[in-house]
Amino acid sequence: MMYSQLAPVAGRSRNFPGISALNGLRADAASHLATIGFSQNIPVGETVFSEGDRAENVYEVVWGVLRLYKLLPDGRRQITGFLFSGHLLGLANGGSYTYGAEAITEASLRRYPRARFERMVDEVPGLAKHLLTVTFNELHAAQDQMLLLGRKSAAEKIASFLLNMAERQNRNGGRMDYVHIPMGRSDIADYLGLTKETVCKTLSKLKRDGVIVSPSVSRIELRNRGQLEELAAGERGETF
Amino acid sequence: MMYSQLAPVAGRSRNFPGISALNGLRADAASHLATIGFSQNIPVGETVFSEGDRAENVYEVVWGVLRLYKLLPDGRRQITGFLFSGHLLGLANGGSYTYGAEAITEASLRRYPRARFERMVDEVPGLAKHLLTVTFNELHAAQDQMLLLGRKSAAEKIASFLLNMAERQNRNGGRMDYVHIPMGRSDIADYLGLTKETVCKTLSKLKRDGVIVSPSVSRIELRNRGQLEELAAGERGETF
DNA sequence: CGTCTTGTTGAGGCCTATCAATGAGCGTGG
DNA sequence: CCACGCTCATTGATAGGCCTCAACAAGACG
Numbered sequence: 001m002m003y004s005q006l007a008p009v010a011g012r013s014r015n016f017p018g019i020s021a022l023n024g025l026r027a028d029a030a031s032h033l034a035t036i037g038f039s040q041n042i043p044v045g046e047t048v049f050s051e052g053d054r055a056e057n058v059y060e061v062v063w064g065v066l067r068l069y070k071l072l073p074d075g076r077r078q079i080t081g082f083l084f085s086g087h088l089l090g091l092a093n094g095g096s097y098t099y100g101a102e103a104i105t106e107a108s109l110r111r112y113p114r115a116r117f118e119r120m121v122d123e124v125p126g127l128a129k130h131l132l133t134v135t136f137n138e139l140h141a142a143q144d145q146m147l148l149l150g151r152k153s154a155a156e157k158i159a160s161f162l163l164n165m166a167e168r169q170n171r172n173g174g175r176m177d178y179v180h181i182p183m184g185r186s187d188i189a190d191y192l193g194l195t196k197e198t199v200c201k202t203l204s205k206l207k208r209d210g211v212i213v214s215p216s217v218s219r220i221e222l223r224n225r226g227q228l229e230e231l232a233a234g235e236r237g238e239t240f
Numbered sequence: 241m242m243y244s245q246l247a248p249v250a251g252r253s254r255n256f257p258g259i260s261a262l263n264g265l266r267a268d269a270a271s272h273l274a275t276i277g278f279s280q281n282i283p284v285g286e287t288v289f290s291e292g293d294r295a296e297n298v299y300e301v302v303w304g305v306l307r308l309y310k311l312l313p314d315g316r317r318q319i320t321g322f323l324f325s326g327h328l329l330g331l332a333n334g335g336s337y338t339y340g341a342e343a344i345t346e347a348s349l350r351r352y353p354r355a356r357f358e359r360m361v362d363e364v365p366g367l368a369k370h371l372l373t374v375t376f377n378e379l380h381a382a383q384d385q386m387l388l389l390g391r392k393s394a395a396e397k398i399a400s401f402l403l404n405m406a407e408r409q410n411r412n413g414g415r416m417d418y419v420h421i422p423m424g425r426s427d428i429a430d431y432l433g434l435t436k437e438t439v440c441k442t443l444s445k446l447k448r449d450g451v452i453v454s455p456s457v458s459r460i461e462l463r464n465r466g467q468l469e470e471l472a473a474g475e476r477g478e479t480f
Numbered sequence: 481c482g483t484c485t486t487g488t489t490g491a492g493g494c495c496t497a498t499c500a501a502t503g504a505g506c507g508t509g510g
Numbered sequence: 511c512c513a514c515g516c517t518c519a520t521t522g523a524t525a526g527g528c529c530t531c532a533a534c535a536a537g538a539c540g
Binding site for chain 2: 070072073074076077078079080091092093098099121122128129131132133135136137138139140142143144145146147149150151190192193233234235236
Binding site: 184196199203204217 | 486487488489501
């Protein structure tokens with residue numbers, strides 16, 4: 001596609017934060033990376049690292065879901081991203097992590113000691129450029145999120161979130177309208193800059209309006225994608 | 241300076257978006273880059289490129305101030321960053337810019353045709369890694385901004401903004417308490433996720449409380465940095 | 481089958497947006 | 511040099527969306 005040495009990250013992970021995917025990396029480079037990684041399992045709710053910890057490792061999500069977040073001194077929390085299988089986390093310029101990471105579900109990670117990871121970046125041709133591509137995607141997602149946080153209404157935020165989750169679960173290509181929501185309402189709230197109550201009320205309103213159906217708390221069916229898309233895009237539709 | 245091949249970006253631009261600084265790049269690489277750049281001046285208020293335009297160039301700010309922004313269909317705007325001298329813009333993975341760029345003051349840019357810029361990334365040793373460092377700084381700033389947009393009050397947002405502007409003007413090291421504000425109130429509002437009226441009222445309150453003094457609209461003196469810092473950090477101080 | 485956590489719903493209040501009007505700054509031209 | 515007209519900043523009154531607080535429901539789990 002666009003690069004000769006590295007498979008592209010393509011549209012992957014465009015709308016959700018967390019540095020994504022080493023896969024796509026040239027086979028020999030990827031296998032080289034694998035040799036310096038250590039497997040590690042994280043129970044539900046456990047912390048991988050906290051903001052301010054010395055940044056001694058880079059991690060890749062093998063399976064499970066993580067949240068990245070930042071805190072204010074009085075406890076207010078902003079989740080900056082949800083990370084799924086394939087995403088990288090822990091890359092940093094400075095000596096400390098600038099955000100915390102916790103497991104939303106049980107998760108399996110691959111851990112790469114930082115010094116070795118950095119050496120690899122210097123030695124493996126194309127790795128730096130690959131990481132650059134992947135980081136640009138993150139930055140792009142972050143900018144979308146700034147627009148959401150700064151300018152969208154609660155309903156627009158929820159609609160954007162649902163569509164993002166749906167897109168992310170349709171990597172295969174299908175147009176599945178059943179979305180699995182692995183995180184709790186508080187996590188969603190802290191990701192969208194709302195309270196958990198507002199998240200509930202907005203979801204309930206979408207249910208009442210027949211836009212979505214929810215067989216269980218963690219499962220949502222998108223019944224009217226068109227309306228969700230209008231909302232998410234911010235058409236300021238009357239309907240809501 | 242600090243790296244063998246690449247001068248560091250150090251603490252530069254940690255808190256303001258926009259990819260920063262080619263300077264710091266090894267001299268021969270920098271001069272190589274210079275040979276493929278074209279100078280270009282932009283009048284106040286003019287557009288450099290719009291969201292959705294084909295991404296044909298990468299730019300570096302030589303002097304002046306730019307704003308990067310995203311729009312919703314009904315006109316709501318989120319400014320994702322202010323760019324000053326040394327910052328890069330226009331880097332993108334896809335074929336189109338994902339944000340617009342306009343001149344806040346008259347500005348001078350150096351334009352690099354994209355194809356040549358990308359070729360350079362492949363050919364100049366260390367350039368990809370340098371851009372990676374710089375992009376991580378952007379991502380970090382974006383995450384700080386998400387925390388601000390999602391969780392800080394108007395007063396906390398303004399305090400954070402003022403301190404960032406001050407820091408950015410003190411690259412030399414001095415602890416100058418006079419901050420020059422090149423952008424208008426609407427720009428500040430769209431950067432902080434507020435309205436221009438709220439920006440005004442919050443600034444006025446800070447003036448009344450003696451925290452800042454404002455000899456003119458575009459000049460603000462920080463009289464009580466400690467209180468601003470508490471506010472910006474989100475201590476939930478009574479005082480405000 | 482209790483207990484604890486998480487989700488949901490409602491009532492009320494606050495912060496910020498909205499609407500409207502005035503004031504300040506500034507370039508232009510008389 | 512000052513008047514005019516524009517744009518931008520400031521201030522006030524009001525409204526509204528989301529937050530806060532509180533109670534209850536629904537699962538999850540031992």
